[in-house]
Amino acid sequence: MPRVLLIEDDRAVREGVALALRRQSHDVSAAATGEDGLAQLRSFRPDIVVLDLMLPGMPGLDVCRGIRAVDQALPIIMATARGDEVDIVIGLEAGADDYVVKPVTARVLDARIRAVLRRAGGPPAGTGLPKIDTYGELTVDRAGLTVSLGGESISLAPSELRLLLTLSASPGQVFSRQQLLEAVWEHDFHGDARLVDACVKRLRTKMAEPPRAPRYIHTVRGFGYRFAAP
Amino acid sequence: MKPRRLRGLRARLVVAFGLVAGVAAATTGALTFREARIGVLQQSQDAVIGQLRARLSERAPELPYPPGESTLRRFATDVAAADTSGSWRVLVTYRELSASSVPGDTFAELTPAVRTAVASSRATVFQRVNEGGRTSLVVGMSVTFGEPDGSRLASGVRVFLVVPQTTEQAYVDALVSAVERAMVPALALAVVLALFAARGVLVPVRALRHATRRMAEGRLDTRLDVNGSDELAELSHAFNETAAALETSVAELREMEARARRFAADVSHELRTPLAAMSAVTDVLDEDAARLDPDTATAVRLISEETLKLARLVDDLMEMSRFDAGAAVLHLDEIDLAESIRRTLAARGWSDTVNAELPPPDAARGRVDPRRLDVVVANLVGNALRHGAAPVGVRLEVHGSDARAAVIGVRDSGPGIPDDVLPHVFERFYKSDTARSRSEGSGLGLAITAENVRLHGGTVRAANHPDGGALFTVELPLRRDESTEEHPS
Numbered sequence: 130m131p132r133v134l135l136i137e138d139d140r141a142v143r144e145g146v147a148l149a150l151r152r153q154s155h156d157v158s159a160a161a162t163g164e165d166g167l168a169q170l171r172s173f174r175p176d177i178v179v180l181d182l183m184l185p186g187m188p189g190l191d192v193c194r195g196i197r198a199v200d201q202a203l204p205i206i207m208a209t210a211r212g213d214e215v216d217i218v219i220g221l222e223a224g225a226d227d228y229v230v231k232p233v234t235a236r237v238l239d240a241r242i243r244a245v246l247r248r249a250g251g252p253p254a255g256t257g258l259p260k261i262d263t264y265g266e267l268t269v270d271r272a273g274l275t276v277s278l279g280g281e282s283i284s285l286a287p288s289e290l291r292l293l294l295t296l297s298a299s300p301g302q303v304f305s306r307q308q309l310l311e312a313v314w315e316h317d318f319h320g321d322a323r324l325v326d327a328c329v330k331r332l333r334t335k336m337a338e339p340p341r342a343p344r345y346i347h348t349v350r351g352f353g354y355r356f357a358a359p
Numbered sequence: 360m361k362p363r364r365l366r367g368l369r370a371r372l373v374v375a376f377g378l379v380a381g382v383a384a385a386t387t388g389a390l391t392f393r394e395a396r397i398g399v400l401q402q403s404q405d406a407v408i409g410q411l412r413a414r415l416s417e418r419a420p421e422l423p424y425p426p427g428e429s430t431l432r433r434f435a436t437d438v439a440a441a442d443t444s445g446s447w448r449v450l451v452t453y454r455e456l457s458a459s460s461v462p463g464d465t466f467a468e469l470t471p472a473v474r475t476a477v478a479s480s481r482a483t484v485f486q487r488v489n490e491g492g493r494t495s496l497v498v499g500m501s502v503t504f505g506e507p508d509g510s511r512l513a514s515g516v517r518v519f520l521v522v523p524q525t526t527e528q529a530y531v532d533a534l535v536s537a538v539e540r541a542m543v544p545a546l547a548l549a550v551v552l553a554l555f556a557a558r559g560v561l562v563p564v565r566a567l568r569h570a571t572r573r574m575a576e577g578r579l580d581t582r583l584d585v586n587g588s589d590e591l592a593e594l595s596h597a598f599n600e601t602a603a604a605l606e607t608s609v610a611e612l613r614e615m616e617a618r619a620r621r622f623a624a625d626v627s628h629e630l631r632t633p634l635a636a637m638s639a640v641t642d643v644l645d646e647d648a649a650r651l652d653p654d655t656a657t658a659v660r661l662i663s664e665e666t667l668k669l670a671r672l673v674d675d676l677m678e679m680s681r682f683d684a685g686a687a688v689l690h691l692d693e694i695d696l697a698e699s700i701r702r703t704l705a706a707r708g709w710s711d712t713v714n715a716e717l718p719p720p721d722a723a724r725g726r727v728d729p730r731r732l733d734v735v736v737a738n739l740v741g742n743a744l745r746h747g748a749a750p751v752g753v754r755l756e757v758h759g760s761d762a763r764a765a766v767i768g769v770r771d772s773g774p775g776i777p778d779d780v781l782p783h784v785f786e787r788f789y790k791s792d793t794a795r796s797r798s799e800g801s802g803l804g805l806a807i808t809a810e811n812v813r814l815h816g817g818t819v820r821a822a823n824h825p826d827g828g829a830l831f832t833v834e835l836p837l838r839r840d841e842s843t844e845e846h847p848s
Contacts, residue, residue: 139636149642236642352693
């Protein structure tokens with residue numbers, strides 16, 4: 130029974146989604162404000178957070194950053210009523226692992242939750258034997274699922290970790306955004322390439338990549354990304 | 360360009376000014392010339408006649424009567440000697456006798472009419488004769504004897520005088536050439552003035568033309584400098600007023616349009632929250648409907664279905680308002696179009712129902728927005744399945760040298776689209792009476808398809824296939840990006 134923390138200000142939506150998710154056999158706890166949601170992190174210890182982007186008081190983006198400050202690995206799905214590109218991009222760059230645009234049926238939300246949890250649970254498929262790889266200052270522990278840069282451990286969100294594992298599994302190989310979407314987010318058809326771009330951006334920031342000349346994750350213009358060992 | 364130039368305002372003004380100057384100069388010249396010529400000739404004529412009369416009065420009494428031929432010749436020479444320049448030619452006749460001052464002179468200028476006139480009248484007769492380019496004055500008079508009773512008696516002696524009018528002719532010629540010479544500077548001056556006048560007119564007209572063009576290009580804040588208070592200044596003023604009025608109206612219209620769009624976007628957005636709550640529980644309703652009594656179950660299922668439709672409609676409205684607001688952006692990615700279409704069909708469970716004719720892998724690669732391409736194909740195929748009839752076919756072809764354009768054709772086997780409906784199928788909420796009654800579609804699908812294709816710089820057309828069924832054709836330009844690396848390793 131996955132434990133889902135739902136942070137949503139609108140009563141009808143909150144109750145409706147909670148009801149539907151409980152029917153899909155999730156253990157749901159609902160919070161009406163961001164502050165309440167953050168408070169419930171310790172007491173409820175959720176497996177995943179479904180976070181509304183527009184909240185009264187503490188905005189959804191701040192809640193997202195607050196959660197990341199406490200727990201890097203806790204998967205977050207952003208639910209936004211605004212499907213505008215800029216809202217989605219901002220949400221993704223704030224550290225969400227996935228997003229859904231409201232209105233969304235319980236079935237779709239359930240599928241998204243399960244997919245994110247599945248990815249967060251284990252190493253990505255096809256990464257081969259568990260081992261520790263070192264690329265310059267970067268060390269990737271494929272068994273322990275930890276990454277360190279220059280000896281210092283860096284904490285990555287599930288989608289970021291999965292993206293880095295996928296890319297670094299085949300250094301030099303160019304992955305299209307579509308391929309990365311399938312490998313990391315398991316979107317089986319045209320998902321959103323912005324997921325990939327936002328995640329790469331966050332990953333580069335955490336890996337302290339120089340913005341003009343990244344060392345590890347290179348952009349292949351018009352196609353996708355490639356991991357290179359310096 | 361040249362014929363247009365010749366019909367231009369400048370050319371017309373120059374010609375008009377030239378004509379006016381020419382006509383004025385010619386008329387003035389002609390009248391002046393006429394009066395001057397008459398004056399000159401009259402004066403010389405009066406002088407000649409007066410001189411002749413005085414000579415005759417002086418010498419006639421000395422003429423022996425009746426005169427003989429030698430007497431007549433002497434008399435003629437004597438009369439001719441009155442003119443010191445020696446240009447006089449005198450002919451004296453008495454009955455059948457005639458003698459001239461110049462021996463052998465035929466007096467060709469002397470017409471029979473003059474001879475008759477002199478014979479029949481005692482008055483002096485004169486005539487101007489132009490012969491061989493030379494003008495001469497011919498004067499004829501009879502010599503009379505004064506009787507003691509005061510009456511005059513014709514002596515029968517007639518004197519004819521021919522005076523060449525070369526001096527007068529030269530004078531008249533000089534007048535003509537003076538008039539001619541005066542016309543050239545007058546015309547030149549007229550042309551210069553015409554050019555100045557044309558410039559005065561053309562400069563504001565040109566400014567007006569430029570301003571009109573700018574307005575047509577959408578720069579509605581264009582205004583003209585108004586100088587002076589002539590008709591052109593009034594025209595410029597009127598133009599400025601019109602432009603200001605137009606700018607205000609357009610601004611108002613844009614404001615209204617923006618407000619309407621904002622309203623549509625706001626309404627759609629406000630609808631999302633209640634719909635989010637309703638959509639979340641549709642599955643619950645569907646599941647529980649089986650356990651309810653039939654009427655309630657029908658009602659519950661209806662609400663569930665309509666909620667999903669409403670959610671889709673709001674989604675489409677939001678998408679449409681994004682297009683209207685110009686907020687729709689392309690996220691281009693180089694993809695295999697055939698693979699993309701295959702996935703679109705597979706994702707919606709249409710792989711078995713739709714017959715796809717796709718080129719081999721990598722034959723149709725191009726930079727498109729994968730999400731928008733998915734929307735385009737899904738909308739067209741969904742439309743064909745809903746409104747047309749199976750089998751539905753999707754066909755992808757690559758056209759042009761070096762694969763410049765992709766052509767996607769979606770064809771159904773239904774009755775086709777009536778001709779009066781065809782031009783409207785891409786309009787929002789357009790529903791024809793027949794096959795396109797209220798159905799699953801939001802009425803925005805094809806409009807969204809058209810917008811997505813337009814965003815790619817492509818075209819979409821609806822037509823009826825000659826073998827039956829509706830055929831939608833999408834043509835997308837395939838921009839290829841040479842895979843240059845941003846950060847070469």
